[in-house]
Amino acid sequence: MKAVAHNKMYFATTRTAVRVFALLVALLICVSLGSRAYAASEKYTFVLVHGATAGGWEWKSTGKFLSDDGHTVYRATLTGLGEREHLNSPDIDLQTHIDDVVNLILYEDLHDIVLTGHSYGGMVITGVMDRIPERIRHVVFLDAAVPDDGMSLWDLFGGRQQDPTRFVDGFMQVPWVKPGTPPPHSVKHSIKCFNQPVSYKNPAALALPVTYVAFIPKDQSAEQRAKTDKSWQRAVARGWTIRTFPGRHVAQQEDPRGVATLIEQSVNDRNQPSGKAVK
Known part of the structure; x- marks a missing residue:
């Protein structure tokens, strides 16, 4: 029992x-x-920085999708470009554009932001990272220039192109800039933005989590791009997260919903141990 x-x-x-x-x-x-x-x-604050000759208008659709998802979005327009074309001058340089974005963040009192830059915008956000890393949560380089400290955009791409028709009166002229076109449209861009070096040496900036996104057109493979893209190679050397997205250099206009989703997904990317620096 x-x-x-x-x-x-x-x-x-x-x-x-x-x-x-x-x-x-x-x-x-x-x-x-x-x-x-x-x-x-979770909702974020995004600051979107456009590329050369463009303006905040180029990111209107992508920004709207981010806003519709509940995020706060600021679409910067750099001095002399977009709706600020009336301020255009050959005296505008890279530092002017860095100041544009830094002051936007400071005067709007933004903190914990997700900073994104497209194309030439990579030069701008590099300078912003160096200046106010404490305001930044994450950085996304969207098919953008990734310079080393002391490097200009021309250094990045191997020097100034010797085509006199592209550089007139202190401005870069490109085929897609067509005077007289109804706005929004691209405008001429001061050469000083391309030959001025950027500072990227603040230890806090170097430690920020960053995602590098390559827009891959149909006629190119990611493997081909990785072998020739110095910005991609620098990103790898720094331990940044590498992502790819199908589309041309202006994929944000071809598929704004897709690019918005990509940016959202990138926020929690974290850096990996870095490898050998690319010269």
Whole structure:
């Protein structure tokens, strides 16, 4: 009888332990799912910086998708470009444009931002990172220039192109800049923006988490791009996350929803141990 009673007590205790364990597992699952749901619904502040000759207008559709997802979005327009064309001058340089974005962040009192730059905008956000890293949560280079400290855009691409038709009266002239076209449209761009070096040596800036995104057109493979793209190679050497997106250099105009989603997904990317620097 004692053995039977003992067995009954043993099994009752075991069933209780199992129930408690199952309850704990269920509780952990609920907490986990809840935290994931919170992470998925977390909202960010994005500062979008356009490329050469363009303006904030070029990121209107992408910005709207980000806003529709509940985020706060600032589309910077650099001095002399876009709706600020009336301020255009050959005296505008890279530092002017860095100041544009730094002051936007400071005067709007933005913190914990996700800073993105497209094309030439990579030069601009590099300078912004160096100046105010404490305001930045994450950085995304969207098919953008990735310079080293003391490097200009012309250094990045192997020097000034010797085509006199492209450099007139202190401005770069390109085929897609067509005077007289109804706005929004691209405009001429001061040469000083391309030959002025950028500073990138602040230790706090170097430690920021960064994602490099290569826009890959149909006639190119990611493997081909990786072999020739010095910006990609610098990003790898710095331990940045590398992502690719199908599209041409202006993929944000071809697929704004896709680019908006890509930017959102990049926010939690983290740097990996860096390798050998690319010269």
